[in-house]
Amino acid sequence: MDTTIELTVDGERRAVTVDTRTTLLDALRERLGNTSPKKGCDHGQCGSCTVLLDGRRHLTCLALALSYDGAEITTAAGLARDGLHPVQQAFLDHDGYQCGYCTPGQVCSAVGMLDEASRDAPSHVTEDLDVPTTLEDLTDSEIRERMSGNLCRCGAYPGILAAVRQVAGA
Amino acid sequence: MTDLVPAPIDAKAMGTALPRVDGVEKVTGSAAYAVEHPVPRPLACWLVQSTIARGRVVSVDRSAALAHPGVLSVVDHTDAPRLAETDNGELAILQDDRIGFRGQIVALVLAESSEAAREGARLVRVEQQEEPAEAELREDNATYRPEKVNPSMETDTETGDVDTALAGADVVLEQTYRTPYEHNNPLEPHATTAWWGEEDGRDRLTLYDSSQGVHGVATALAPMLGMEKEQVRVMAPYVGGGFGSKGEAHAHVMAAALAARTTGGRPVRLAVTRQQMFALTGYRTATISKFRLGADRDGRLAAIEHGVLEQTSRLREFAEQTASSTRMMYAAPNRRTSHRLAVLDVAVPSWMRAPGEMPGMYAHEVAMDELAEACGLDPVELRRRNEPDLDPEKGLPFDRRGLLECLDRGAARFGWAGRPREPRSTRDGEWWVGTGAASATYPAMRQPGNVARIESLPDARYAVSIGSVDIGTGARTALTQIAADALSVGPDAIDLHLGDTALPPASVAGGSSGTSSWGSAIVAAAQQFRTEHGHRPAPGLRTEAGAERGDEAERFSFHSFGAVFAEVRVHRDTGELRVPRLLGVYSVGRVVNPMTARSQLVGGLVMGMSAALFEESVRDPRFGHVVTQDLATYHIAAHADVTGVEAEWLDESTTTFTPMGSRGIGEIGIVGTAAAVANAAYHATGIRVRDLPLTADAYVG
Numbered sequence: 001m002d003t004t005i006e007l008t009v010d011g012e013r014r015a016v017t018v019d020t021r022t023t024l025l026d027a028l029r030e031r032l033g034n035t036s037p038k039k040g041c042d043h044g045q046c047g048s049c050t051v052l053l054d055g056r057r058h059l060t061c062l063a064l065a066l067s068y069d070g071a072e073i074t075t076a077a078g079l080a081r082d083g084l085h086p087v088q089q090a091f092l093d094h095d096g097y098q099c100g101y102c103t104p105g106q107v108c109s110a111v112g113m114l115d116e117a118s119r120d121a122p123s124h125v126t127e128d129l130d131v132p133t134t135l136e137d138l139t140d141s142e143i144r145e146r147m148s149g150n151l152c153r154c155g156a157y158p159g160i161l162a163a164v165r166q167v168a169g170a
Numbered sequence: 171m172t173d174l175v176p177a178p179i180d181a182k183a184m185g186t187a188l189p190r191v192d193g194v195e196k197v198t199g200s201a202a203y204a205v206e207h208p209v210p211r212p213l214a215c216w217l218v219q220s221t222i223a224r225g226r227v228v229s230v231d232r233s234a235a236l237a238h239p240g241v242l243s244v245v246d247h248t249d250a251p252r253l254a255e256t257d258n259g260e261l262a263i264l265q266d267d268r269i270g271f272r273g274q275i276v277a278l279v280l281a282e283s284s285e286a287a288r289e290g291a292r293l294v295r296v297e298q299q300e301e302p303a304e305a306e307l308r309e310d311n312a313t314y315r316p317e318k319v320n321p322s323m324e325t326d327t328e329t330g331d332v333d334t335a336l337a338g339a340d341v342v343l344e345q346t347y348r349t350p351y352e353h354n355n356p357l358e359p360h361a362t363t364a365w366w367g368e369e370d371g372r373d374r375l376t377l378y379d380s381s382q383g384v385h386g387v388a389t390a391l392a393p394m395l396g397m398e399k400e401q402v403r404v405m406a407p408y409v410g411g412g413f414g415s416k417g418e419a420h421a422h423v424m425a426a427a428l429a430a431r432t433t434g435g436r437p438v439r440l441a442v443t444r445q446q447m448f449a450l451t452g453y454r455t456a457t458i459s460k461f462r463l464g465a466d467r468d469g470r471l472a473a474i475e476h477g478v479l480e481q482t483s484r485l486r487e488f489a490e491q492t493a494s495s496t497r498m499m500y501a502a503p504n505r506r507t508s509h510r511l512a513v514l515d516v517a518v519p520s521w522m523r524a525p526g527e528m529p530g531m532y533a534h535e536v537a538m539d540e541l542a543e544a545c546g547l548d549p550v551e552l553r554r555r556n557e558p559d560l561d562p563e564k565g566l567p568f569d570r571r572g573l574l575e576c577l578d579r580g581a582a583r584f585g586w587a588g589r590p591r592e593p594r595s596t597r598d599g600e601w602w603v604g605t606g607a608a609s610a611t612y613p614a615m616r617q618p619g620n621v622a623r624i625e626s627l628p629d630a631r632y633a634v635s636i637g638s639v640d641i642g643t644g645a646r647t648a649l650t651q652i653a654a655d656a657l658s659v660g661p662d663a664i665d666l667h668l669g670d671t672a673l674p675p676a677s678v679a680g681g682s683s684g685t686s687s688w689g690s691a692i693v694a695a696a697q698q699f700r701t702e703h704g705h706r707p708a709p710g711l712r713t714e715a716g717a718e719r720g721d722e723a724e725r726f727s728f729h730s731f732g733a734v735f736a737e738v739r740v741h742r743d744t745g746e747l748r749v750p751r752l753l754g755v756y757s758v759g760r761v762v763n764p765m766t767a768r769s770q771l772v773g774g775l776v777m778g779m780s781a782a783l784f785e786e787s788v789r790d791p792r793f794g795h796v797v798t799q800d801l802a803t804y805h806i807a808a809h810a811d812v813t814g815v816e817a818e819w820l821d822e823s824t825t826t827f828t829p830m831g832s833r834g835i836g837e838i839g840i841v842g843t844a845a846a847v848a849n850a851a852y853h854a855t856g857i858r859v860r861d862l863p864l865t866a867d868a869y870v871g
Binding site: 097 | 194195196208413560766769770776802807812
């Protein structure tokens with residue numbers, strides 16, 4: 001069964017007709033032609049499909065599109081609308097990628113993670129929940145933990161860490 | 171077209187950390203992978219797979235699938251296009267009713283959307299008739315002796331008298347080491363876009379394929395489809411990793427080609443799911459390595475024996491060369507290696523990063539650690555005492571044998587000196603702490619059949635073309651630097667083109683041979699271009715050339731070497747393992763781009779650590795399929811697992827091997843790494859685990 005929903009994707013309002021079974025990821029990739037978010041597992045296990053959804057990082061493969069009528073989505077392509085985002089530039093500077101397939105998801109996840117950290121959201125490795133988190137104080141283990149939802153089979157984690165650290169100013 | 175032996179080139183662009191030339195496309199997601207290219211009115215293709223290990227398809231009931239909205243057709247063995255050749259049992263799909271493994275493609279569903287195709291595949295009813303199958307590797311069924319092992323090595327080797335030497339040795343170590351089934355799991359699942367058309371009155375098949383070698387895919391498919399290679403065009407501008415699993419076409423590529431044959435020219439997109447990858451896109455066989463080492467009291471080896479038991483598929487033979495590195499690694503006058511396979515009704519195994527060296531050196535380097543302890547020697551010193559003067563296998567001098575330098579430099583940087591000799595000597599709070607070392611090696615390889623094209627462009631620019639593939643290695647960037655130095659221009663004057671069979675032939679991105687093979691062809695073409703057209707050519711002049719080799723392979727043995735050092739912490743109560751430090755030091759010839767090379771070597775170390783701690787494809791021996799068929803159950807290293815991984819290399823150049831001086835770096839990072847981690851875990855705990863992966867349960871108690 002088909003339904004038409006509206007999504008704002010990378011700043012552009014788009015109507016899209018989706019099957020009730022269509023995931024947000026497939027709506028973006030196969031119906032709107034935005035292949036910046038990638039399909040690595042389709043099961044919420046790899047993070048390649050991460051976008052910013054209403055400002056927060058979100059897996060699009062575990063989301064049914066019609067549940068997100070009216071949502072605002074920013075992909076890694078959208079982050080670069082006015083020139084590369086500092087996170088993207090940092091990935092280039094530190095070679096935080098090889099094949100590039102997990103990279104748009106890593107980039108979106110890093111942008112979302114830095115925002116979470118700047119709003120004092122704790123992680124599994126946060127030692128003291130009463131001490132406010134500042135980006136400058138983000139430890140390597142905090143960054144690694146917060147980025148662990150995004151798998152990279154090329155093993156570019158050290159470069160990703162350095163890139164995120166550069167943007168955090170840590 | 172000319173073939174010449176290229177002269178060595180000076181490094182100006184080579185050796186600089188040029189950022190990836192395709193970086194912006196990757197960080198924004200605009201780089202288009204195999205099913206991301208816009209094509210008109212694409213159809214989605216979904217695979218239907220067998221659920222028995224051996225038998226036949228009795229019937230395929232399509233009615234429910236065809237009744238589903240959006241489903242256009244179902245193709246099975248009764249009506250699939252016939253192939254002209256069926257020798258390749260992996261690729262010859264849908265040609266008869268035979269089932270050779272669980273997960274084999276038995277039907278294809280074509281639909282207007284991926285949702286409909288997937289549901290259609292679920293609705294296809296396949297009646298199967300089961301036959302007795304054998305799907306479990308055991309020591310007693312690995313009895314088949316293959317004619318050769320991958321790629322074309324001797325199956326068995328023997329020098330001297332191993333049994334007599336062992337009988338007379340002061341110290342004998344006899345142990346068995348096991349590595350599990352492992353899956354490559356590149357982040358981009360294998361995928362193909364295919365369409366048929368006509369050109370010059372002949373059929374024409376066009377593919378976007380996630381492949382490590384576009385020319386290889388065309389060469390494999392064309393004769394099976396009854397065509398000339400030129401009638402198949404394969405493009406792979408971006409590939410999301412491969413690690414060997416995209417080195418050759420697997421069955422889904424043929425599925426896409428056959429499906430597209432039935433659509434009247436409409437393109438077909440076939441994306442293999444992560445789950446399907448565990449049955450269809452290759453894997454590393456489990457290995458059982460039986461080692462016997464005999465040494466004198468000072469640790470000097472008199473005998474090395476490495477017997478390998480592993481498996482292949484009845485459908486298509488692949489024999490991993492697990493004992494190959496044992497033949498050349500250390501000095502010993504008496505040596506014996508062998509490979510025996512169980513021939514099983516299972517999916518077809520294939521290349522996975524450093525096939526042979528990875529499992530073989532795991533076993534050898536843990537055995538050396540055990541021997542060092544038995545002789546009361548430091549593990550690094552043991553390796554020093556067994557350094558050969560000549561390659562023990564070929565009898566030739568090594569052009570460069572950098573092992574000891576890597577070990578010494580690594581030991582100094584890692585802080586190896588002062589390491590307690592006794593295991594279970596160091597505890598830090600709740601954690602036992604240990605360190606371990608292992609050697610690494612990988613042969614330097616240059617593949618034949620590479621041709622590059624140089625064309626002069628306006629404004630003193632050059633188009634450089636070769637039909638190779640950058641699967642994430644950085645080839646596009648490194649080849650740009652090589653072309654720049656070969657033409658004596660800056661890298662920004664080079665327009666590099668690759669990833670298309672419309673470009674000159676190139677060998678696979680595998681065997682750590684890409685840069686050596688393609689780069690040598692580019693240097694040859696550049697030098698021939700200068701000979702023909704000089705240094706100030708008019709635009710539009712072209713030269714194609716390939717690189718011949720001199721007689722260097724008859725005079726030298728070419729290998730890269732490395733040393734890996736690991737610190738492991740094992741929790742005293744839970745057995746949890748952590749690897750806070752991992753260092754690899756390598757002798758790999760000239761490093762063309764230190765930034766991308768570091769990522770390659772670090773990536774190999776990470777994958778080796780991942781194999782040490784996590785990776786295992788658990789096979790159900792009743793059916794032969796992998797039950798851990800996703801990334802929630804087949805664990806690979808995540809970001810939080812990777813701390814303190816560092817790689818460095820010796821400053822060197824091997825222009826006897828390539829005009830660039832490089833020897834290849836893609837695989838050596840995974841070699842020896844699991845052994846270093848295992849040896850460190852032993853040093854931490856005093857518990858010797860010989861089977862990978864090293865899981866917590868083995869260290870509790």
